[in-house]
Amino acid sequence: MPRAPILTPRADDFPRWYQDVVAKAELADNGPVRGTMVIRPYGYAIWERIQQGLDARIKAAGAQNVYFPLMIPESYVHREAEHVEGFSPELAVVTHGGGRKLEEPAVLRPSSETVIAGYFAKWVQSYRDLPLLVNQWANVVRWELRPRLFLRTTEFLWQEGHTVHESEQDARRYALRILDEVYRDFMVEVLAVPVLMGRKTERERFAGATTTWTCEAMMSDGKALQMGTSHELGQNFSRAFGIEFQSETGESVHGWQTSWGASTRLVGGLVMAHGDDDGLRLPPRLAPIQVVVVLVRDENGTGPAAERLTSELASAGHRVELDAATDTSYGRRVTDWELKGVPVRIEIGPRDLAAGTVSLIRRDNGYRADIALDRVVVSVNAALEEAQAAMLADAEAQREQRTADVSSVAEAIEATKVGFARLSWGRLGTDGEAELAAAGVSVRCLLAADGGLPRPGGSAHDLAVVGRAY
RNA sequence: CGGGGAGUGGCGCAGUGGUAGCGCACCUGCUUUGGGGGCAGGCGGUCGGGGGUUCGAAUCCCCCCUCCCCGACCA
Incomplete structure (x- = not known):
């Protein structure tokens, strides 16, 4: 006799299955304010394991931990034009404090580029101060219209790294180092989740970045999840906040920055990448209880x-x-x-x-x-x-099986019903990307023709990996 | 904000005018505990809120609130 199902079978209703697992494995509850999340002991134990794994790798990459405040003067957020444009719809703003209306409202950080840049401007004087590499573990707030436990909540926990470098090349090298040695390594080696490392299109780029790099994974229903991102910020925030240093030759130069983050979303990714109809399947290196x-x-x-x-x-x-x-x-x-x-x-x-x-x-x-x-x-x-090796191998095999090479937008839309589609970015272009978007499909990342990282400026031979995303 | 749906014990639901019920969970006891065991007993609900109709409202009418799903935004 088959066992009575404990959870909604994945094949019946994947989102429902996800909710069932989160509830029955006692990972989290909804918070009292819409979009917020209460992380329960077992869910938090998983997050702590994620924190440990990432934190050790971040420190190995030379960054030190710091803490900046939750509240940021509203005017700071407005200094970088694209940044504010990207974030303003999801800002939570504090207008009153101590029983009075505030002279200047404070936003709850949606990310800390602006407040950190203000202090970087103070701390960086000389090329000898560089590179400046910091990271913080914090909560951030982005008012979400459609929350989903772990995957998209109005308040979430993450780490955000922020750095200043002497040159564009140094900043790029560091952004890519984090992508590879922190994110890719942790996800593959500990979470047993294979990821594609690639570059985001202009459309998907972080607000205020010049280039956004990403680790993209496929969940067991074939949909994509961005597991971590690393941004080259160029001199955008440097100019807005006056991060200037004197070079070896005595010139005044704006610093080149990066920022990078991974969040409690990873818990959701772990659930969706490995879970089955009996519940969670945790890779041994991550499992709080092995x-x-x-x-x-x-x-x-x-x-x-x-x-x-x-x-x-x-x-x-x-x-x-x-x-x-x-x-x-x-x-x-x-x-x-x-x-x-x-x-x-x-x-x-x-x-x-x-x-x-x-x-x-x-x-x-x-x-x-x-x-x-x-x-x-x-x-x-x-x-x-x-088990650790088998879970990674299974996830890789599943991704390969659900990835199709296609040559048109129509084929891509069809293929993304079950997984990823790969096609020439030169052929797809921003028009094709817009057509895909209308069908609920996005370009997850761009790869070089050999599947490796594309050059920052791109090439006619780059490949677009497209899919439906969480 | 646009389109759908729903608010009844902790969770999932039934209940179309007669004073609230079922399953699971929970508590107590018993039981020979190898894949959510069995039996018996029990706790628990101002039926989202307000107003109205009625002898009488979970049920009919009006107003309000909230939540969920799909879309736009997004780590």
Whole structure:
């Protein structure tokens, strides 16, 4: 007999499935103000793992953490024309404080380019001060008309990096370094989500940037999700805020800047990239709980044996939890651990113990085996490594299978019903891009002909990867 | 803001004029707990808000509010 579905099957209604998973895996709730989100302990544990992975890579790339204020004088946002134009529809503005109307309203940061630029102008005097590399972990507010938990909320958590460099080349090199060594590396190696690194079109470029680079992923329904972006800001904010330094030759020069960010959206991406009809599937390197030891029944010494196994696995360096809640039924507990996507489950009951074994079950593929008690740690090590690799390979295979090479707008629109379409950007052009947009399809990114990063200015041979996006 | 839909226990729903019910969840007890176990008992709702019609309104009328879905914006 098939199991009763716990979640709406993905094939029936993917958005509904997503909501079900977020609720039943206890990741988040809607907040009381429309568009806001309450992140629950398990969801926040996942975010903390994401933070750790990104933060370590950001520091390895030389940036230091800072904190700037939530409220920004409204006039700052207006200094960079394109920036304000891009953001004004989604600004939340504080008009009153201390019981009085404020002389100058303050906006809740939608991003911190402007407030940070004001201080960069103060801190940067000499080429010796450069490069200046900072990052902050913060909340930002962008008033969203159509919120979706994690994917698009009015308030969200992220990191935003901001840098100043001596030259355009230095800034570009750094923006691309972050894209590759921080974002791409983390997403592929930890999240097991393959990403395309490419350049955004003018239409999709960040408001105030000269060039926007992106990591784009495909979710398991074939739609695209931007997982991280890195912007070259040129001298736009430098000019607006007076970030000037004296060069080695004594000239006064405007700094060249970058900014880059990744957000709690990644949690949603993780859910949608790997989840199945039984719930979340977490890649082992990310999972807050990598192994759960399930005590099936507390009889004939199974309890102490389960405790011993748990501490052995913890000593071996795994994030492990013991489930000894035997007053809850076995089926319920197992279903819950599957919902939460714990990569490896070890089950121990009287039958196992009598045979001198435990059961090992992999969440990613359902593989199940009896393991001798003295082989548990080594078997778990192997299972975690294999699951990590298999999940990445699955996601890559799925993306390849759902990506089609096409040569017309009509074919692209058809192909993007199930995934990505790839076609010549030279042929598509901004007119083709507008036609696609009318059909709900966007250019996710541009790639060089060989699939690598395109040159910043572009080439006639560049490829456009198009799709429907979250 | 344009187009659809819905507001009834925590969640999902039924209830077209007679004083509110079901499933799940929750609480208590019992039960031989290996895939959301079984049995019994129980807690919990000013039916989104206001006004009106009526002997009587979740139900009919008027006004308001909120939420959800599709579109435009978007990490």
